[in-house]
Amino acid sequence: MTVKVLVAYATKNGSTAEIARTITEVLREEGLEAELRPVADVGELQEYDAVVLGSPLYKGQWHKDARRFAKRRREELAQRPVWLFSSGPLDASASERNIPPVPSVRRLLIEIHAKEHATFGGCLTEDARSWAARMIVKAGHGGDFRDVKQISAWAQHVGVTLRGGAAPRREER
Numbered sequence: 001m002t003v004k005v006l007v008a009y010a011t012k013n014g015s016t017a018e019i020a021r022t023i024t025e026v027l028r029e030e031g032l033e034a035e036l037r038p039v040a041d042v043g044e045l046q047e048y049d050a051v052v053l054g055s056p057l058y059k060g061q062w063h064k065d066a067r068r069f070a071k072r073r074r075e076e077l078a079q080r081p082v083w084l085f086s087s088g089p090l091d092a093s094a095s096e097r098n099i100p101p102v103p104s105v106r107r108l109l110i111e112i113h114a115k116e117h118a119t120f121g122g123c124l125t126e127d128a129r130s131w132a133a134r135m136i137v138k139a140g141h142g143g144d145f146r147d148v149k150q151i152s153a154w155a156q157h158v159g160v161t162l163r164g165g166a167a168p169r170r171e172e173r
């Protein structure tokens with residue numbers, strides 16, 4: 001039976017959506033049925049065997065759409081294997097070392113018994129939507145720090161873990 005994975009994401013400027021798309025494509029290459037959706041468009045979680053949930057960091061926390069989704073769906077999330085990712089750092093740090101989740105995401109990870117969390121480098125360019133974002137770019141702190149190799153390797157690891165047949169939904173154990 002094919003494992004069906006939901007890849008749900010929040011985004012403000014679009015770069016986390018692209019990370020989520022890369023993850024989805026890798027999961028498909030791994031033979032899984034992966035569905036890509038913004039968190040606001042996610043219906044019932046019942047049809048999914050596993051979830052990958054990601055959000056950009058803004059001022060030390062996840063985007064509000066992702067926070068809302070996690071809060072409302074935490075019981076459903078806790079019933080299936082979940083992997084979390086954050087995107088944010090506007091430097092090479094996320095490629096160089098493992099950056100732990102921010103406190104609120106760490107609490108979520110524990111609460112829903114998520115399998116793992118990864119932090120990926122972020123992206124901010126001059127067409128960003130907010131004034132604050134454009135100021136950051138103007139000050140020379142923008143750029144694209146997404147590491148496709150790192151993202152793909154992580155997604156492959158998720159795919160291999162799921163393909164390995166482990167982790168059926170908890171309610172079915």
Ligand SMILES: Cc1cc2nc3c(=O)[nH]c(=O)nc-3n(C[C@H](O)[C@H](O)[C@H](O)COP(=O)(O)O)c2cc1C
Pocket residue numbers: 010011012013014015016017056057058059060061087088089090121122123124132133134136
């Ligand atoms: C106002 C502002 C606040 C930010 N705060 C953080 C932060 O606290 N931690 C972090 O790692 N990145 C932070 N970032 C960087 C964003 O997370 C990064 O640009 C991300 O890739 C944006 O994702 P999106 O394109 O999906 O919206 C911030 C960016 C802006 C514009």
